[in-house]
Amino acid sequence: MFYPARYDGGVSGNLSTLEPPQELWRRSGRELADEVRTRLEAMWRLDAELGQYLVEIDSRGASKLYGYGSTAAWFAHMARMSRGDAKKYLDRAHGLNPGRNIDGTELPAVAPATGAAALDGEIGPHHSDRILHFLKKVPSFVSEEDRSKAEKILVELARHATPQEVVKAADELLARMDQDGKPPKDPDPPERKPELRVRQRKDGWFDIDGQLDPITGTRLSTILDPLATPRPAGEDKWPDLRSVPERYGEAFGEAIAMLANVPDVPGGDRAQLLVTVTLEDLKSKLGTACLDMVSTITATEARMLACDCQIIPAVLGTKGEPLDLGRAKRLVTPALRKALTIRDGGCAFPGCHRKPRHCDAHHVTMWIHGGLTVLRNLVLLCGAHHRLLHKADWTVRIAEDGLPEFIPPDYVDPLRTPKRNILHRPVAV
Structure with a gap:
C-alpha cells in the first residue's frame, strides 16, 4: 500500500x-x-x-x-x-x-x-x-x-x-x-417551423403541445405573464395556492377569451415588445437586435416586427447605458422599468442569470430615506437577491459610468472589492 x-x-x-476545528461555537x-x-x-x-x-x-x-x-x-x-x-x-x-x-x-x-x-x-x-x-x-x-x-x-x-x-x-x-463558427454538418439543414398540436380527449378536455419561434413565443409570454401572476391575498388572507402550470393554464384561457371579444382583429391588441440594438450596429445597419432582453433576432426580423407590433426602440451606448428610449405612453413607471431592463438586462447581482420579468426594482437609497425614483437610484434584483440585499451586509451603488456594482461584506471579501454582473452584457476584454 x-x-x-x-x-x-x-x-x-x-x-x-x-x-483544528475545535469549539467552533x-x-x-x-x-x-x-x-x-x-x-x-x-x-x-x-x-x-x-x-x-x-x-x-x-x-x-x-x-x-x-x-x-x-x-x-x-x-x-x-x-x-x-x-x-x-x-x-x-x-x-x-x-x-x-x-x-x-x-x-x-x-x-x-x-x-x-x-x-x-x-x-x-x-x-x-x-x-x-x-x-x-x-x-x-x-x-x-x-x-x-x-x-x-x-x-x-x-x-x-x-x-x-x-x-x-x-x-x-x-x-x-x-x-472564430467569427465564421463551425461549418454546418448538413449543407441544407431542414427549416425549423413552428408547430402546434391540439387534440380533444373523450372527456372534452384538450391536450396542447408544440414549439414556437422566438418572436411568437415572446409575444405569448408578454401576454400570459401578467395574467399568470399569483393572486394577492384577499380579506380571508389565503395565499394563491395554484401551481405555476395551473396559473399559466388559466392565463391562457383568459387570453383566448379576450381575443374572442375583440371584433374584426383576430390577433387582438398588438403585443408591446422591447427591441434593443447597440449604437454601432445602428450606424452600420448590421448585426443583431435583442428581443425583450431574452432572444436574439436579426435586423431583418426586427424590421418585420415593426410592421405588426408596437415597437419601443432603444439605442444603447458602448457600455450598455440607454442613450435614447422611445415611449408608447407618457407614464413614468413603465418608462423607468424599460430603462432598467435595458441597462441591467436582468438581476444585476453578480453571477445571477434571472431575467427582467423575474425581478423587482430596488431603490439604492431607500425611498423612505429620501431616495428618488430615478434611473440612477434603481437597480433590478430577483427575489432572492433582493431579500439578500435587505438582510445581509451586501451594499449596492451606481458607479460613475451609470452601471450598478455590489460591495460584498468583509467576511466574503476582506478587501470589499466592488463586483458586477457580466452575464447580461458583453464582457469587457
Missing part, C-alpha cells in the same frame, strides 16, 4: 499551520468565514500540487512504478474513485502542468497561466475545467499569442467571478476568434 508523506505546508501550503461569524476562506485556498493549492504529482507519475509510467496498466487505473484505486473520475482528474492535471514525452522532451502545459493561479490557491478546479474546455475549442489558426492572451483574460476573471461568468466570457472570446 502506498502511503504519502505527511504534508508539511512548505512554501505554498498552509494545512499544517491550520488550527466560540468563533465569531467573521472568524468562521476567514477559516473557511483559508481552507478553501489551501484545498485548491493541494489540488493543484496533487496534479503535479500525477503528471510526474504519468511521465514515468504507472506500469513501471506500481504495476498498473495506466496512471488512471492506479489513481482510481489509490483515491477509491471510478476510473472515469480518475481520468478527468488526470486530464486536468496534464492541462495545467508541463510534462514529458516518452523520449524525455518537455511537453508544455495547455493552460500554464491557469495552472499558476491554481497553485497560488486563487482559483479552484471548477474554474480550471471551464478554461481548459475553452482552450480545446480555440481554432488551430489562432496564434499562440492570442490564445495566451485569451487564457490570461479568463484567469483574471476567474479570480473573482463564478464559473458561469467564465463560461460566458469564454464564449464571447471564442466568437471573436
Whole structure:
C-alpha cells in the first residue's frame, strides 16, 4: 500500500499551520468565514500540487512504478474513485502542468497561466475545467499569442467571478476568434417551423403541445405573464395556492377569451415588445437586435416586427447605458422599468442569470430615506437577491459610468472589492 508523506505546508501550503476545528461555537461569524476562506485556498493549492504529482507519475509510467496498466487505473484505486473520475482528474492535471514525452522532451502545459493561479490557491478546479474546455475549442489558426492572451483574460476573471461568468466570457472570446463558427454538418439543414398540436380527449378536455419561434413565443409570454401572476391575498388572507402550470393554464384561457371579444382583429391588441440594438450596429445597419432582453433576432426580423407590433426602440451606448428610449405612453413607471431592463438586462447581482420579468426594482437609497425614483437610484434584483440585499451586509451603488456594482461584506471579501454582473452584457476584454 502506498502511503504519502505527511504534508508539511512548505512554501505554498498552509494545512499544517491550520488550527483544528475545535469549539467552533466560540468563533465569531467573521472568524468562521476567514477559516473557511483559508481552507478553501489551501484545498485548491493541494489540488493543484496533487496534479503535479500525477503528471510526474504519468511521465514515468504507472506500469513501471506500481504495476498498473495506466496512471488512471492506479489513481482510481489509490483515491477509491471510478476510473472515469480518475481520468478527468488526470486530464486536468496534464492541462495545467508541463510534462514529458516518452523520449524525455518537455511537453508544455495547455493552460500554464491557469495552472499558476491554481497553485497560488486563487482559483479552484471548477474554474480550471471551464478554461481548459475553452482552450480545446480555440481554432488551430489562432496564434499562440492570442490564445495566451485569451487564457490570461479568463484567469483574471476567474479570480473573482463564478464559473458561469467564465463560461460566458469564454464564449464571447471564442466568437471573436472564430467569427465564421463551425461549418454546418448538413449543407441544407431542414427549416425549423413552428408547430402546434391540439387534440380533444373523450372527456372534452384538450391536450396542447408544440414549439414556437422566438418572436411568437415572446409575444405569448408578454401576454400570459401578467395574467399568470399569483393572486394577492384577499380579506380571508389565503395565499394563491395554484401551481405555476395551473396559473399559466388559466392565463391562457383568459387570453383566448379576450381575443374572442375583440371584433374584426383576430390577433387582438398588438403585443408591446422591447427591441434593443447597440449604437454601432445602428450606424452600420448590421448585426443583431435583442428581443425583450431574452432572444436574439436579426435586423431583418426586427424590421418585420415593426410592421405588426408596437415597437419601443432603444439605442444603447458602448457600455450598455440607454442613450435614447422611445415611449408608447407618457407614464413614468413603465418608462423607468424599460430603462432598467435595458441597462441591467436582468438581476444585476453578480453571477445571477434571472431575467427582467423575474425581478423587482430596488431603490439604492431607500425611498423612505429620501431616495428618488430615478434611473440612477434603481437597480433590478430577483427575489432572492433582493431579500439578500435587505438582510445581509451586501451594499449596492451606481458607479460613475451609470452601471450598478455590489460591495460584498468583509467576511466574503476582506478587501470589499466592488463586483458586477457580466452575464447580461458583453464582457469587457
